[in-house]
Every structure is written in C-alpha cells, then in structure tokens.
Amino acid sequence: MSQNKPSGFTKQMARNMFYGGSVFFILVFAALIFDSERKIPFRSNAQAITPAVISGKHLWETRNCIGCHTLLGEGAYFAPELGNVYKRRGPEFIKAWIASQPTHIEGRRQMPQFNFTEQQLNDLVEFLRWTGNVNTEKWPPNIEG
Amino acid sequence: MQAITLKYKSQGVAKYYFVAALGLFVLQIVFGLTLGLQYLIGDLAFPYIPFNQARMVHTNLLIVWLLFGFMGSAYFLVPEESETELYSPKLAMVLFWVFLSAGVLTIVGYLAVPYAKLAELTGNDILQTMGREFLEQPLPTKIGIVVVVLGFLFNISMTVLKGRKTSISLVLLMGLWGLALMFLFSFVNPANLVRDKMYWWFVVHLWVEGTWELIMGALLAFVLIKTTGVDREVIDKWLYVIIAMALITGILGTGHHFFFIGLPGYWLWVGSIFSAMEPIPFFMMTVFAFNMVQRRRRDHVNQAALLWAVGTSVVAFLGAGLWGFMHTLAPINYYTHGTQLTAAHGHLAFYGAYVLVVIAMISYAMPILRGREANSRRAQSFEMWSFWIMTVSMVFMVLALTGAGILQVWLQRLPTEGAMPFMQTQDQLRFFYWLRVGGGVGFLLGLLTYLYSFVAAPGSVEDESAVYPGLMPLREQKA
Numbered sequence: 001m002s003q004n005k006p007s008g009f010t011k012q013m014a015r016n017m018f019y020g021g022s023v024f025f026i027l028v029f030a031a032l033i034f035d036s037e038r039k040i041p042f043r044s045n046a047q048a049i050t051p052a053v054i055s056g057k058h059l060w061e062t063r064n065c066i067g068c069h070t071l072l073g074e075g076a077y078f079a080p081e082l083g084n085v086y087k088r089r090g091p092e093f094i095k096a097w098i099a100s101q102p103t104h105i106e107g108r109r110q111m112p113q114f115n116f117t118e119q120q121l122n123d124l125v126e127f128l129r130w131t132g133n134v135n136t137e138k139w140p141p142n143i144e145g
Numbered sequence: 146m147q148a149i150t151l152k153y154k155s156q157g158v159a160k161y162y163f164v165a166a167l168g169l170f171v172l173q174i175v176f177g178l179t180l181g182l183q184y185l186i187g188d189l190a191f192p193y194i195p196f197n198q199a200r201m202v203h204t205n206l207l208i209v210w211l212l213f214g215f216m217g218s219a220y221f222l223v224p225e226e227s228e229t230e231l232y233s234p235k236l237a238m239v240l241f242w243v244f245l246s247a248g249v250l251t252i253v254g255y256l257a258v259p260y261a262k263l264a265e266l267t268g269n270d271i272l273q274t275m276g277r278e279f280l281e282q283p284l285p286t287k288i289g290i291v292v293v294v295l296g297f298l299f300n301i302s303m304t305v306l307k308g309r310k311t312s313i314s315l316v317l318l319m320g321l322w323g324l325a326l327m328f329l330f331s332f333v334n335p336a337n338l339v340r341d342k343m344y345w346w347f348v349v350h351l352w353v354e355g356t357w358e359l360i361m362g363a364l365l366a367f368v369l370i371k372t373t374g375v376d377r378e379v380i381d382k383w384l385y386v387i388i389a390m391a392l393i394t395g396i397l398g399t400g401h402h403f404f405f406i407g408l409p410g411y412w413l414w415v416g417s418i419f420s421a422m423e424p425i426p427f428f429m430m431t432v433f434a435f436n437m438v439q440r441r442r443r444d445h446v447n448q449a450a451l452l453w454a455v456g457t458s459v460v461a462f463l464g465a466g467l468w469g470f471m472h473t474l475a476p477i478n479y480y481t482h483g484t485q486l487t488a489a490h491g492h493l494a495f496y497g498a499y500v501l502v503v504i505a506m507i508s509y510a511m512p513i514l515r516g517r518e519a520n521s522r523r524a525q526s527f528e529m530w531s532f533w534i535m536t537v538s539m540v541f542m543v544l545a546l547t548g549a550g551i552l553q554v555w556l557q558r559l560p561t562e563g564a565m566p567f568m569q570t571q572d573q574l575r576f577f578y579w580l581r582v583g584g585g586v587g588f589l590l591g592l593l594t595y596l597y598s599f600v601a602a603p604g605s606v607e608d609e610s611a612v613y614p615g616l617m618p619l620r621e622q623k624a
Contacts (some may be wrong), residue, residue: 011378014385015312021393029396032415036343039409044339046537054336059356061276063267064260067197072406073483074342075278078184078196080567081483109187109568112195114261134339137413139405141480144557144564 043135057128081145086132095121148516151226155231162217169210176203181582207316214503220601221510227308247289312381320359340405358391367456373441390426413475418471424466434458449528450509457501464493482548488552493543518603528599541620542584
C-alpha cells in the first residue's frame with residue numbers, strides 16, 4: 001500500500017505548514033484590521049454619531065429589527081434593506097410607516113407595533129440617516145436596496 | 146456475541162449531549178418550517194410568533210444544538226484518543242444541565258416575552274450585546290455560554306494533558322479553544338455600526354470558516370480512522386494539510402464580508418482572492434474521505450457512520466465550497482449580497498459541514514454508547530435512508546432558494562433604473578418559496594426517519610451476522 005512508502009511530504013511538514021501559515025495570516029489579518037480601525041472614523045463619518053444616532057442604534061437592536069430586515073445587506077431577507085431607506089423614503093414616511101404598523105392586510109407580511117414615542121422615532125430616523133452616509137463602496141446597486 | 150462495553154466509562158456522558166442535540170435539532174426544523182411558511186403566508190402566527198422571533202429561535206437552536214454535538218463528540222473522542230478516563234465526568238454532567246436549562250430558558254424567553262422587554266429584564270443596559278444577528282442571546286445567556294464552554298475546555302484539556310496526545314485531540318482542542326476565544330467578541334458592540342459589524346464577523350465568520358473547520362476536520366478524521374482502519378500517520382498528515390488550507394484561506398477570507406459595510410476598499414481584493422480559495426480545504430476533505438475509504442483495511446460493521454462521514458465531506462464541499470464560491474467575488478457579490486442566494490449558501494453549508502459531521506459522530510458513537518458495536522442492519526438501513534432523504538430535500542430546498550435568489554437579483558438588483566421594489570419582487574418569488582417549503586417538509590421527514598432508526602430493530606449487528614470483522618484485530622496498529 002502506498003501509505004507505507006516513504007513519502008517526500010511528511011506529517012511534520014504538514015504540521016509546520018499549519019502553524020506557520022496560520023500565524024502568518026493571523027498577523028496579516030491583524031495588521032489589516034488595525035489599518036481598517038484607523039480608517040473607520042473617516043469612512044463612517046464618525047463625527048456625525050450624535051447621542052440620537054446612538055439611541056437609534058439601541059432601539060434598532062432591542063426591537064430585533066435585524067430579525068426581518070437587512071442593514072447594509074446583513075440580517076434576515078424577509079423585509080426590505082434599510083441601509084438606504086432614508087434616501088428611498090425620507091424621514092416622514094419612515095416615521096409614519098413604523099407608527100401605522102401592523103397593516104393587518106390578510107396574508108401579507110406583518111411588522112409589529114413597537115409603540116415608539118416621537119423622540120424614539122426621531123432617534124431611529126437619525127440612526128438610519130447616519131447609516132445611509134456610510135461609505136459602502138456604492139452598495140446597494142440601486143435605490144431599491 | 147457479547148455486548149461490547151465502553152473503553153472508558155466516562156465516555157458515557159456523551160450520550161446526554163447527543164440526545165439533547167437531536168431534540169433541539171427537531172425543534173430547529175419545526176421553526177424553520179414555520180419561517181418558510183411565513184414567507185408565503187405573511188401573517189401566519191402573527192402577532193404571537195412574528196418572523197423575527199421565529200428566526201432567532203431557528204438560528205439560535207442551530208448554534209446551541211451544534212455546540213451540544215461538538216461537546217458530546219469531544220467527550221466521546223477525547224478519552225478514547227487520550228486513552229484515559231475523562232478528568233471529571235461529574236463536571237461534564239453538571240455543565241450539561243446548566244447548558245440545557247440556559248438554552249431552554251433563553252428560547253422560552255424569546256417566545257414568551259417581547260424582545261425589548263427581554264433586553265430590559267436581563268440587564269442589556271449594563272452591557273449592550275443583544276439584537277445583532279445570531280448573537281441575540283441576553284447577557285446572562287452569553288455569560289452562561291462562556292462559563293459552560295470554559296468548564297468544558299478545562300475538563301477536556303486536563304484529560305488530554307494527563308493522557309496520550311494525538312494530532313486529532315490536539316486539533317480538536319485548538320478548534321474548541323478558538324471557538325471560545327472568538328465568542329468573546331460577542332461582548333464587543335461599539336456605537337459605530339461599521340465597527341460593530343466588523344467585530345461581529347470575528348465571531349460569525351471566524352467560527353464557521355475558521356475554528357469550526359478545525360473541529361470538523363478532527364471529528365471527520367476520528368470517524369475515518371475508526372471506520373476504515375487507515376494508518377494514523379496518513380490521516381494526521383491529511384488533517385494538518387486540510388486545516389492549514391482552511392486557516393490560510395479562511396482568515397483573510399473574512400474580507401468577503403467586509404466588501405460593503407463601510408470598511409476600506411482593499412478588502413474587495415483581499416476578500417475576493419482569499420475567499421475564492423476557501424473551497425480548497427473542503428475539496429481536500431472530499432478527496433481525503435474517498436481516499437481513506439479506498440485504502441480501508443477493514444469493512445467496519447457500522448456502514449451508516451461511514452456514509453455520514455463521506456456525506457459530510459461531499460455536501461460541505463458543495464455547500465460551503467461551491468455555493469460560497471458562486472457569489473464570493475466582489476463584483477458578483479455587489480449584486481447578490483443579502484439576497485436569497487445568501488440564504489441558499491448558508492443552509493447547504495451548515496448542513497453539509499456541521500450538521501452532517503455531528504451526525505457522523507453520533508452515528509459512530511451512539512451504538513457503542515448503547516453497548517453494541519453497530520446497530521442492526523435494519524436500523525442502519527433506516528439511517529442511510531434518512532441521510533438520502535435529508536440530503537436530497539436540503540439540496541432541493543437550496544436549489545429553490547438559488548432560483549429565488551437569481552430572480553431576485555434580476556428584478557431588484559440588476560436594473561439601474563426602474564428596479565422592482567423589495568416586496569413586489571418577493572411576490573414574484575412565491576413559486577420558489579413553495580418549492581422551498583416542500584424541501585423543508587422532506588427534510589423533517591428525513592430527520593424523523595433518522596430518529597426512528599434509534600428505535601427500529603433494536604439490537605446489534607452481531608446478532609444478525611456470524612461475521613464479526615470487529616474493531617479489535619486491526620485497531621491502533623501504531624500507537
């Protein structure tokens with residue numbers, strides 16, 4: 001059987017390839033992350049992160065919006081992309097839409113009613129507005145997200 | 146033939162983990178079917194179980210039951226590889242009940258309480274970690290996971306330290322420690338969404354396309370050694386090359402998630418190039434599995450286990466490798482990012498790589514844990530049927546989602562002007578969504594067939610066959 005023949009490529013070489021390769025690429029990855037960290041403030045327009053934006057993100061998270069929607073393409077694929085919804089719909093539409101849920105149209109997908117205050121609605125809109133200005137390499141391809 | 150006994154009594158704890166894993170698996174599929182139907186009947190179960198709650202239950206159950214599967218596998222594998230009893234079987238049992246109750250409580254919490262209320266009740270304001278995909282667990286659950294995993298790692302690390310050290314147990318340990326380490330990033334949630342997303346992928350990507358591949362490789366290698374009797378030197382060499390390629394491609398492959406979330410443009414290149422190579426380790430796993438079967442030195446009585454092992458290598462390559470490659474290059478992903486194509490890839494990859502490898506372990510270990518080398522031929526035949534029913538159903542479902550994804554890209558993403566809005570597009574995808582539900586029903590039937598194999602024709606294969614090409618004569622030729 002060929003497995004008993006001496007072979008040029010030994011287990012030790014395979015192991016070294018694993019350790020060497022992993023360590024090398026972990027270091028490269030760390031360097032790239034370090035560089036990305038430095039560029040995030042500029043690319044994300046970080047100085048525009050107001051307390052309202054932070055509060056909006058908190059509302060976004062605690063209502064589990066990502067369980068139906070995508071945000072910058074990530075999340076669930078059950079409901080529309082919201083990374084560019086500010087540009088697509090504008091602030092007033094967004095607030096009115098959230099406030100009027102659920103539609104109760106039979107057979108249609110339903111969004112829960114979250115009973116937000118006016119302040120909370122404004123914060124959410126601020127968060128979505130800020131998100132819309134992140135440099136996403138021109139994604140999504142068109143306004144429909 | 147006499148019933149066989151466990152080589153190491155403490156391996157018995159694995160049984161609890163496997164049973165819990167399979168129970169949660171069934172629940173996961175039930176919620177999956179609900180989600181599939183909600184795509185078609187939008188108001189199904191509303192407002193009692195809105196889509197986002199059901200989805201969170203579906204994905205979190207997957208993660209939890211796979212973790213149960215990994216832990217059970219480790220508790221079975223490590224004593225055998227280390228040739229010594231588990232450091233503390235008692236700790237393993239305590240952690241089992243802690244993990245199970247934490248898991249069940251969390252799921253009940255998801256279903257019984259509105260998410261915002263759950264966040265409030267569980268101290269999310271102390272450290273805000275909730276509400277991010279797959280990491281929806283309340284803070285106490287996240288801390289519980291860390292505690293359980295650390296206790297588990299302590300237990301198996303001590304076992305390895307006091308016994309024989311093999312490449313398989315070493316790789317498994319590295320994978321599991323890596324899993325624990327990367328999970329710590331679930332506690333990182335910066336106010337800047339871009340930064341938040343970047344570290345979120347440290348958990349999600351570096352689990353499934355990093356550390357978990359080490360675990361998968363180790364489990365697959367273990368089952369192949371046991372069922373084919375191929376020399377350990379050969380298997381170890383393959384294992385190291387496979388995991389080397391997994392990390393060499395997978396670590397920078399993280400970049401394929403960094404294309405459009407606000408990170409620098411060079412990730413388009415880094416992510417495309419390295420993730421395009423991510424199929425390589427999966428392809429090698431397929432070659433590895435077939436090669437070992439070809440070189441087998443015995444025909445093991447548990448042919449079902451071998452089928453799951455070979456199956457995992459093939460379906461992982463299709464799901465993680467091919468279906469990933471299909472949309473991983475940045476210019477393609479620009480159009481497919483966050484469409485049903487992503488869902489198609491996710492389902493086949495998880496099923497092929499992680500569901501099947503855990504079942505391969507369960508299929509190999511469970512008969513032994515029940516005092517027999519292998520199940521009766523009739524029971525094995527049910528297992529093999531269940532493999533084919535589940536796999537064909539999953540492939541069917543994934544093809545349906547792929548069809549949906551392609552149409553979605555065509556209608557909603559490709560047109561520069563007058564593109565179809567999201568919900569209108571969804572209406573056009575209904576045909577594919579119905580096919581998907583069909584695949585889901587088939588999958589559930591396959592899973593039930595698998596569970597039936599545990600009660601069908603009890604007894605061991607030796608009862609039926611005079612031939613006993615058992616484990617003993619050929620095992621461990623080289624220590």
